[in-house]
Amino acid sequence: MPEPAKPGYSxxxxxxxxxxxxxxxxxxxxxxxxxxxxxxxxxxxxPAPDFEATAYxxxxxxxxxxxxxxxxxxxxxxxxxxxxxx
Amino acid sequence: MLSVSTDSHFTHKIWQxxxxxxxxxxxxxxxxxxxxxxxxxxxxxxxxxxAGVDIRGRFLIDPDFVIQAMEVMTPPVGRNVVELIRQVQAxxxxxxxxEVTPAGWRPGKTTLKPGPAxxxxxxxxWDPKKEMGEG
Numbered sequence: 001m002p003e004p005a006k007p008g009y010s011x012x013x014x015x016x017x018x019x020x021x022x023x024x025x026x027x028x029x030x031x032x033x034x035x036x037x038x039x040x041x042x043x044x045x046x047p048a049p050d051f052e053a054t055a056y057x058x059x060x061x062x063x064x065x066x067x068x069x070x071x072x073x074x075x076x077x078x079x080x081x082x083x084x085x086x
Numbered sequence: 087m088l089s090v091s092t093d094s095h096f097t098h099k100i101w102q103x104x105x106x107x108x109x110x111x112x113x114x115x116x117x118x119x120x121x122x123x124x125x126x127x128x129x130x131x132x133x134x135x136x137a138g139v140d141i142r143g144r145f146l147i148d149p150d151f152v153i154q155a156m157e158v159m160t161p162p163v164g165r166n167v168v169e170l171i172r173q174v175q176a177x178x179x180x181x182x183x184x185e186v187t188p189a190g191w192r193p194g195k196t197t198l199k200p201g202p203a204x205x206x207x208x209x210x211x212w213d214p215k216k217e218m219g220e221g
Contacts, residue, residue, distance in 0.1 A: 017121075044155060054120045055118055057117040075146055075170065076090065077089045077145075078130065082091060083105065084161070
């Protein structure tokens with residue numbers, strides 16, 4: 001399992017967003033999902049759809065892949081926006 | 087723990103510094119992810135195209151990378167972290183023992199071992215008044 005990327009302090013490469021599962025494409029590494037596959041894929045009891053995003057953590061910016069955290073319990077929380085009230 | 091919104095990672099930095107660090111000492115420790123464009127929210131069914139934001143959605147993913155639980159809410163009502171922790175404890179208990187947890191289960195309360203012997207006998211071992219009460 002690859003270690004999550006260490007926080008950096010410079011600009012990061014733009015993250016790729018949704019990633020295709022390696023087994024679905026036969027590719028050795030995750031690839032960006034083609035346009036036509038951008039539909040809801042999250043279902044309970046099914047594998048979590050993988051993605052890549054730019055993140056802020058502990059004073060630095062880094063690129064995070066959900067699958068970096070495979071092997072741990074993960075809580076993935078979406079919310080409407082920073083500085084909102086609730 | 088990972089949090090995601092359509093804000094940029096720059097906005098996350100300022101929110102952490104200006105507000106979150108005043109509510110949580112040192113700020114929140116987890117990565118704050120940017121979903122600008124809502125492509126990740128779309129994948130998880132929580133992107134509101136009209137508002138251009140990800141609505142409140144929470145996904146619990148086990149060590150095998152399988153989604154075990156999800157909760158999706160409209161913006162005005164906040165989450166209950168106590169319920170999230172209860173679900174994590176229940177799924178971890180099931181993963182460790184194979185036992186299942188009845189409605190309202192909390193650590194220390196009765197769990198069930200599914201099998202032919204239990205069919206029609208749940209009422210003998212699980213009393214909802216006792217198990218789901220405040221005690």
